[in-house]
Amino acid sequence: MEQVKVVLNDNEIPRQWYNIQADMPTPMLPPLHPGTGKPVGPDDLAPVFPMNLIEQEVCQDRWIDIPEEVLEKYLLWRPTPLCRARNFEKLLGTPVKIYYKNEGVSPAGSHKPNTAVPQAYYNKVFGIKRLSTETGAGQWGSALAMACKIFHLECRVFMVRVSYEQKPYRRLMMNTWGAECIPSPSTLTNAGRQVLASHPDSPGSLGIAISEAVEDAVTHEGARYSLGSVLNHVLLHQTIIGLEAQRQMEKIGVYPDVVIGCAGGGSNFAGISLPFVRDKISGKKITVIAAEPSSCPTMTRGPFAYDFGDLAKTTPLLPMYTLGHDFVPAPIHAGGLRYHGMAPIVSHLVKEKLVEARAYNQLETFDAGVKWARSECFISAPETNHAIAAVVEEAMRAKEEGKEKVILFDWSGHGLIDLTAYDAYLSGRLEHYELPEVEIQRALKAIDGLPKP
């Protein structure tokens, strides 16, 4: 009987998050104030985020202590298992060893609680009573709903309408945890009303939903906004995934040649990869791959530019790969990857060629996901299937080349709430979605006139 899983005991959980800002080989560009064109200061962000999280956002320390109260809640499901995907290897007939970190064991079913819990905690400590946020596929919204309930905060979630309709169970999860879930664009905010005026049937996008949630936060007493990806502190919290994986691989004397994560805003990808990118910066030979959807190919087809994080242009200008802040991606089932931009940290690493981006179309991701479900048994979230598609590509290349590689990827969440997407795939109704270059060029007009990096 060969070992399949590597588990850690509660007392082996990492006590610090890893902050890659301390190890960047070249300095990152600062976010800019859209009015002045100057770097934003902490005070600019104070109406939106609590100051303790703003400090964490700009902190340059390599290691940041995880508060005891957060660790205690992490232990509800963490450390998560590291698993060897032997059945999938066999199915592919590949010489590679495939390991995956199972983040689907969290109560919300994904990696998102890793940052939802500390964000709710820091807001609570700062005296905040209410959080609002946006959600794509609903993974983030449900995670924040859960975290707010833990720390007794009110919670309102704006959910991208196409996902709200495709995934009714996500809303019910949020309700079960006591949160409010509103389809976006909504009539509750100016941002939402503006979109609905010109596009009454808008399927919504993360960009629109962010605008609504930020507006909701700044117009309510004792309220703040919470973001599930993109920002430095969010990526920081997620590094617990990669840090655990490092300990687990050490235990069995293995080190990965390839590390893979799917990337929408970038936090899941950063979570598994940043501790390994640190090793790469120190000279380790390792390939790090961010997998994105070909219908929202931010890193593979967008420019590195300054752009807004949201449609209503309420955020600072972020230095990142972007398709333009009014780009509305096709309604793919991987709602969590439908974002026009990419985390500045991940963007910087792609620009520095420390990270390689690849795009996969919806059909090939579900093909990979069904292969996975029928061998490893776990049914993956549509987002996660992008990572699996990249694993398949790498594994088949290694097979052709006859190379024995070790692949590690983040199995970022289960797809039990996304089964209608599998239904569409299995019955041949799943769409491919081509994205003509002309559409990208049209969307990119939105960044004309903004400062250039």
Added chain:
Amino acid sequence: MEQVKVVLNDNEIPRQWYNIQADMPTPMLPPLHPGTGKPVGPDDLAPVFPMNLIEQEVCQDRWIDIPEEVLEKYLLWRPTPLCRARNFEKLLGTPVKIYYKNEGVSPAGSHKPNTAVPQAYYNKVFGIKRLSTETGAGQWGSALAMACKIFHLECRVFMVRVSYEQKPYRRLMMNTWGAECIPSPSTLTNAGRQVLASHPDSPGSLGIAISEAVEDAVTHEGARYSLGSVLNHVLLHQTIIGLEAQRQMEKIGVYPDVVIGCAGGGSNFAGISLPFVRDKISGKKITVIAAEPSSCPTMTRGPFAYDFGDLAKTTPLLPMYTLGHDFVPAPIHAGGLRYHGMAPIVSHLVKEKLVEARAYNQLETFDAGVKWARSECFISAPETNHAIAAVVEEAMRAKEEGKEKVILFDWSGHGLIDLTAYDAYLSGRLEHYELPEVEIQRALKAIDGLPKP
């Protein structure tokens, strides 16, 4: 930081199942052939089950080796974590320590794969090509679909119609794993057609679905039937839950005063409890509670009698607590507990007063489940909420009595596919369902004239 979870490494997984038949203080009554009234022999069951499982069904050995091929598949998700529910304890303000075994981490989200995997394996070894079965809430059907895919068997599942409609995602899980899922009563079998003729709107029941699945198996070449509960070998496979829990509790030097599981057909309850009942038989002081729904109160309001396992009277007569084989329970969301009978092993233990049965109504189970979700974060299956209701009762009693007890229960599965039930509860639409004694007495007429124990 206090320890929350106790995990086992892959090499600590139990290598044998525990067979309580070896330790019963009084002999169990045999199943009877309905035609002859004599004990059934292996040959009587041969058209329905493979001989290797029939042998296991009647085996009297205390320990039965788990085949290597089964262990290998168990390791995809087992050993499962044992967790301390500190947040729930705090919410209840109780002096008890509450531990739960998290069976929701399996790919199907419940304890059911513990027996689905060995059943598919033994059928495969015996040369069977196709399995058919019934399912209530869909937990069992999806588990068998998964197990059949692992061992390359065809799979057809008859799903109780009310659950099929309430839980469309369960069907999609089965499809994703390559199985066929048919709402029962169906027009595919004589048994189904007969029910539809007299009750075209029948919500179905496990009893009806079993009849359909058995008929389907015996009328197809190279096919057998597979049952997700009730039978001795099914309960045997589930003992891995309690055996792991014993190892985990030993690790932290704790032993339970109370062991709780919800019981529909009895396999989940048996899984967590039988290894502890063994200790009780040896003199250990311990309370063992089986929690059932008050709308299907087999053990708390039914007699111990010989009865058929299914509506169409195709099974042997089983010695068990029963409400009569044509009892159709109210359409509660805990579809997995809608069964008129109870496993003979569990029934025998109840009769011998080694196990105590308690009934909970739908509303109090969801009240307990929402409390659980809002403190421990995990959202429970409606079936599991019955166990939680019993935990609440025990914990509050201990609080009144000022007793420091240790409670262990099986968190048998998550409720992410059952969120419409939470929706109904939270919006005040969930029904209570009274069961008048006259209805029970009417249903029990079905066992008039059958042999008496």
